[in-house]
Amino acid sequence: MDAHGQVVALRDATGMFFESARTAFPGAEDAAWARAAALDPGSVGPGGAWRLDFRCFAVARPGGRWVLVDAGVGPANGPAAGWAPVPGRLPAALAEAGIAPGDVETVVLTHLHEDHAGWTSGPDGEPFFPGARYVVQRLEVESLDPADPVRDWAVTPLRAAGRLHEVDGEHRLAPGLTLLPTPGHTPGHQSLWVEQGGGVRDVLVTGDVLVHAVQLADPSVPxxxxxxxxxxxxxxxxxxxxxxxxxxxxxxxxxxxxxxEPDGQDPRGSA
Ligand SMILES: [Zn+2]
Structure with a gap:
């Protein structure tokens, strides 16, 4: 299991992006691509394709409870089905990590893209995490296109069930867990800072602030x-x-x- 302190990585899916890497990240220099390939060799797909994972993270809380960050591509009928590899395997990944859906007290949605809001509901339309509140920036909800499929899939049913908690800006979620507004990818994007204490390094759950190692090699790359x-x-x-x-x-x-590693150095041995 991939973990760093109390933060557990959960891979929902892996697939090829619908654009080549060089189309998705225009203007990156050859040196940045070479550095990216060294940092994340798994991202280099055949013929210039971008192979990417779709990952969620679980943060352990006292009493066997968990905060989940992002909800993946979701089931086969989820909103990302038009372009992302569905169904995701998050239910199996949670089981492997010993996390029951009912143990999840909070789901942080870094943003409302289709590949981050999939498992807000299961295939039957029922809430996949039966006891969770869903925390999202109010600006992100307000900025969502009325026709965006995530509105019907996640926002409307969660709001109707009283589960949608909209916050404004920096927000203390729980002791040691702070939401930081990190706009740009979307207007109301947020990241989660996890202070671990006890000599364990803090973890920054970035969301989509950077989506490819080429943006770690050269953070100016769009x-x-x-x-x-x-x-x-x-x-x-x-x-x-x-x-x-x-x-x-x-x-x-x-x-x-x-x-x-945030400085773009090789992460091997850091986790
Ligand atoms: Zn994404």
């Missing part, structure tokens, strides 16, 4: 599906500086290595 490239770049650069200063480890949703 991603073609960022809503606001300039904001995404400045947020990414500032967040990585903060992580280095505080000695934190990063988690990534879409690299094929769940834990990475």
């Amino acid at each position: 991603y073609s599906h960022e809503r606001d490239r300039a904001t995404a770049r400045s947020v990414r650069e500032a967040l990585l500086v903060r992580a280095v200063e505080r000695g934190a480890v990063l988690t990534t949703a879409h690299l094929t290595r769940p834990f990475m």
